[in-house]
Amino acid sequence: MVLPPKDHPRYKSxxxxxxxxxxxxxxxxxxxxxHGRGEAFDYLLGEQTCLPxxxxxxxxxxxxxxxxxPVISVNGNVVALAAREVARLSEISGAKVEVNxxxxxxxxxxxxxxxxxxxxxxxxxxxxxxxxxxxxxxRAKCCSDGIxxxxxxxxxxxxxxxCEALVKMGKKVITIDLNPLSRTAxxxxxxxxxxxxxxxxxLSDFVKEKNGLDSFNNKQCxxxxxxxxxxxxxx
Amino acid sequence: MVLPPKDHPRYKSxxxxxxxxxxxxxxxxxxxxxHGRGEAFDYLLGEQTCLPxxxxxxxxxxxxxxxxxPVISVNGNVVALAAREVARLSEISGAKVEVNxxxxxxxxxxxxxxxxxxxxxxxxxxxxxxxxxxxxxxRAKCCSDGIxxxxxxxxxxxxxxxCEALVKMGKKVITIDLNPLSRTAxxxxxxxxxxxxxxxxxLSDFVKEKNGLDSFNNKQCxxxxxxxxxxxxxx
Numbered sequence: 264m265v266l267p268p269k270d271h272p273r274y275k276s277x278x279x280x281x282x283x284x285x286x287x288x289x290x291x292x293x294x295x296x297x298h299g300r301g302e303a304f305d306y307l308l309g310e311q312t313c314l315p316x317x318x319x320x321x322x323x324x325x326x327x328x329x330x331x332x333p334v335i336s337v338n339g340n341v342v343a344l345a346a347r348e349v350a351r352l353s354e355i356s357g358a359k360v361e362v363n364x365x366x367x368x369x370x371x372x373x374x375x376x377x378x379x380x381x382x383x384x385x386x387x388x389x390x391x392x393x394x395x396x397x398x399x400x401x402r403a404k405c406c407s408d409g410i411x412x413x414x415x416x417x418x419x420x421x422x423x424x425x426c427e428a429l430v431k432m433g434k435k436v437i438t439i440d441l442n443p444l445s446r447t448a449x450x451x452x453x454x455x456x457x458x459x460x461x462x463x464x465x466l467s468d469f470v471k472e473k474n475g476l477d478s479f480n481n482k483q484c485x486x487x488x489x490x491x492x493x494x495x496x497x498x
Numbered sequence: 499m500v501l502p503p504k505d506h507p508r509y510k511s512x513x514x515x516x517x518x519x520x521x522x523x524x525x526x527x528x529x530x531x532x533h534g535r536g537e538a539f540d541y542l543l544g545e546q547t548c549l550p551x552x553x554x555x556x557x558x559x560x561x562x563x564x565x566x567x568p569v570i571s572v573n574g575n576v577v578a579l580a581a582r583e584v585a586r587l588s589e590i591s592g593a594k595v596e597v598n599x600x601x602x603x604x605x606x607x608x609x610x611x612x613x614x615x616x617x618x619x620x621x622x623x624x625x626x627x628x629x630x631x632x633x634x635x636x637r638a639k640c641c642s643d644g645i646x647x648x649x650x651x652x653x654x655x656x657x658x659x660x661c662e663a664l665v666k667m668g669k670k671v672i673t674i675d676l677n678p679l680s681r682t683a684x685x686x687x688x689x690x691x692x693x694x695x696x697x698x699x700x701l702s703d704f705v706k707e708k709n710g711l712d713s714f715n716n717k718q719c720x721x722x723x724x725x726x727x728x729x730x731x732x733x
Contacts, residue, residue, distance in 0.1 A: 284527040292519045295527055299534020303677065306535075442538065489731050497728035 276302060276310065279344055279460070286343035289374040291366040294340045297420065304441040305458050307492045312465065315487035316457040318476060320466050323417065323437045323453050325475030327466075330415035330435070333358035337386070338365065340420050341459065342375045348463035350382040356470045358417065361409035362388030365422045367401045397428045410434075418451075419459055426450045439463075443488045454481055456488045511537060511545065514579055514695070521578035524609040526601040529575045532655065539676035540693050542727045547700065550722035551692040553711060555701050558652065558672045558688050560710030562701075565650035565670070568593035572621070573600065575655050576694065577610045583698035585617040591705045593652065596644035597623030600657050602636045632663045645669075653686075654694055661685045674698075678723045689716055691723045 264285040267277035283290055283298055312320075327333050335349055335358045342349070342362070353360050362375045372388050379386040391404035393411035402425065405411055416429055419439035423446030429436045430450055438451040439459055448454045455462050469475065499520040502512035518525055518533055547555075562568050570584055570593045577584070577597070588595050597610045607623050614621040626639035628646035637660065640646055651664055654674035658681025664671050665685055673686040674694055683689045690697050704710065 280528065280531055283531070287527055292522055292530055293515065295530035296515055296518070296534040296537065299531040299536070300538040300541075301534070302531065303535040303538030306677075306679065442541075444541070493728045493732035496724050496731065 273310075275460070276305070279458075283340065283343050286339070286378070289371050289378070290339035290343050291364075291371075293366065294338070298340055298344075301420075301441040301458070304443070304456075304492075307495060308441070308456070308488075309495060310458070312457050312461055313488060313491050315484045315491065316455055316462065317465075318479060319453055319455040319481075319484050320457070320462055321469055321474060321476035322479035323455060323466055324469035325477055325479075326415050326435055326437055326453060327356045327358060327417070327470050328473060328475055330356075330358070330413075332413045333415040333417065334409050334413035335360045336363045336410055336416055336418040336421070337361070337375070337379070338363065338420060339371060339375060342378050345419075345459045345463055346378055346382045346384075348460055348467070350379070350384045352417075352463055352467045352470070353384055355467045358415075359409055359413075360384050360386040361406055362386050363405055363410060363418075365402060365425065367404060395425065395428045395432065397431060398425060403428075421447050421451075423447045423450060443485045443492070448485060452481060453479065454485060456485070508545075510695070511540070514693075518575065518578050521574070521613070524606050524613070525574035525578050526599075526606075528601065529573070533575055536655075536676040536693070539678075539691075539727075542730060543676070543691070543723075544730060545693070547692050547696055548723060548726050550719045550726065551690055551697065552700075553714065554688055554690040554716075554719050555692070555697055556704055556709060556711035557714035558690060558701055559704035560712055560714075561650050561670055561672055561688060562591045562593060562652070562705050563708060563710055565591075565593070565648075567648045568650040568652065569644050569648035570595045571598045571645055571651055571653040571656070572596070572610070572614070573598065573655060574606060574610060577613050580654075580694045580698055581613055581617045581619075583695055583702070585614070585619045587652075587698055587702045587705070588619055590702045593650075594644055594648075595619050595621040596641055597621050598640055598645060598653075600637060600660065602639060630660065630663045630667065632666060633660060638663075656682050656686075658682045658685060678720045678727070683720060687716060688714065689720060691720070 387406040387409040393407040394403040417437045426447040437453040440448045622641040622644040628642040629638040650670045652672045661682040671686045672688040675683045
């Protein structure tokens with residue numbers, strides 16, 4: 264990995280990019296493009312957690328605290344960027360971790376499971392014995408003791424179709440997505456419009472402190488984020 | 499290449515993504531991420547050529563018509579996405595094409611030169627015998643009968659440092675960049691904030707018709723684009 268200079272004004276953003284390229288054996292090429300889309304929206308956010316996102320993080324904290332079988336669904340980008348942050352949230356919240364991929368191959372599932380093992384997490388995913396209804400074969404696979412039986416699913420950086428399918432299954436879906444206009448952002452119950460490695464530690468802290476927010480309107484939150492971005496662009 | 503269904507509302511965007519993934523042997527992984535950033539900004543533009551971009555295309559047309567030694571500098575993303583469009587512009591404007599890479603390897607230069615050859619263009623680049631001052635070794639390489647002696651350089655999807663170095667060499671620099679806030683966009687003399695395969699055919703048509711614009715203010719144009727994006731976001 265080529266580390267960017269620590270004093271670079273965009274150090275964190277460049278580091279994230281290098282992490283992804285470094286793990287590119289297990290990150291889909293489409294995942295690299297998707298990351299770039301996120302970078303652009305984060306740029307518009309000023310690479311900071313905005314106030315509406317903070318509300319969404321608190322609402323997510325409440326949902327995880329109240330959940331009976333919470334699961335964190337991770338893909339290549341999530342593991343490459345935030346394996347440690349996911350591990351900490353899993354430990355604090357008691358949520359299981361499942362490797363669940365849009366561009367699924369046995370090699371990628373095994374490689375990503377190994378990367379989670381390195382940060383102390385026995386992730387589900389290799390033995391996928393269940394299905395998310397309404398999706399085509401490889402994209403539908405999941406684990407019955409993971410996503411299959413979860414009541415709350417935190418699924419960062421998810422595809423729109425799959426997010427919608429999880430909602431239709433009756434799960435409470437929390438997503439993390441830098442594009443407030445994406446179908447995933449619009450479909451999930453709680454959308455955190457923030458960068459992954461920035462919001463996951465906050466979410467872990469809130470769960471630990473039992474700091475939550477029970478009254479939350481996702482549509483309003485997304486509108487607030489869009490207005491915040493628009494104001495930043497025109498200034 | 500997995501072709502998206504032709505009736506998909508975002509067909510062109512999905513096709514561009516597949517083209518890049520398909521050519522990924524010669525496209526830098528960082529190039530895939532950069533493409534994603536562009537996608538996000540294009541989304542904010544409504545995937546259409548906005549009026550300020552149209553002015554910039556006309557200004558670019560004037561610059562190419564008046565140039566003595568115009569050169570189109572292409573990288574992996576440009577060749578993967580728009581080899582044919584570049585070839586047509588080169589034929590109409592008389593501009594040479596040079597393969598010039600940020601992440602330069604002899605294999606990538608050779609592969610991209612071959613891809614240009616397939617669309618009828620003998621691109622420069624393999625025998626780089628000149629340097630762009632102020633850049634580190636591999637990033638500085640260029641051809642004396644290409645960029646080295648050019649008076650006008652059209653360099654789409656360029657890195658900020660390299661764009662600045664070309665400006666410092668006294669060249670008139672035209673760029674195509676979907677991010678109006680990027681250093682490249684801010685540094686070039688003429689910045690076309692538009693998607694590559696959408697604006698290159700327009701630019702070729704304008705050059706052919708001798709349709710140009712001599713009075714052009716790049717800073718004002720970028721402000722106009724930002725205001726256009728902000729209006730679209732908040733509506």
